[in-house]
Amino acid sequence: MNPTYDWYQELSKPFFAPEPWVFGVAWGILYPIIIVTFAYVFYLAITKKIPRIVALPFVINAISNLAFSPIQFTLQSNWLALIDILIVVVSLIWAMKAIWPHRKWISFAQIPYLLWGTFATILQISITLLN
Secondary structure (H helix, E strand, O other): OOHHHHHHHHOOOOOOOOOHHHHHHHHHHHHHHHHHHHHHHHHHHHOOOOOHHHHHHHHHHHHHHHHHHHHHHHOOOHHHHHHHHHHHHHHHHHHHHHHOOOOHHHHHHOHHHHHHHHHHHHHHHHHHHHO
8 A cells, every 4th residue: 555645544534525536636627727827927927928026926836736745745744734735825816816917817717726725725724633
C-alpha cells in the first residue's frame, strides 16, 4: 500500500468529506480552467496589456495551489496545509478583484474554483481540528 494514502485514510474526517475519486473529478474540471485563465493573465501582463501587479495574486495562488499536496501528503502536516489552503482562497479572491477591471470574464471563470476552494478550506479546517 501507499503510506501517504494510508495516512490520509486513517485521519478522522467530517461527515461531508467526499470520496477520494471526487477530488480527481473536481480538479480534472478546474485545472483546465485555471491553466487557460492564468496563462492568459500572464500573457496580458508580459505584453503590458494589464499592469504586471495584477498578475501577482495569480502567481501566489498558483504556487500555493501546487504546494498544497506536498504539504498535506508528503509532510503530512494538517496545520501547514490549512495555512496553505487559506492562502489559496485569499489569493484567489484577490486575483478575481485585481483582474475584474481588465477582464471580467476571467473573474467569472474563477467562480467554480472559488466554490471548490471554499469547500476544500472548510474540509481542511475540519480535518485539522478533528486530528
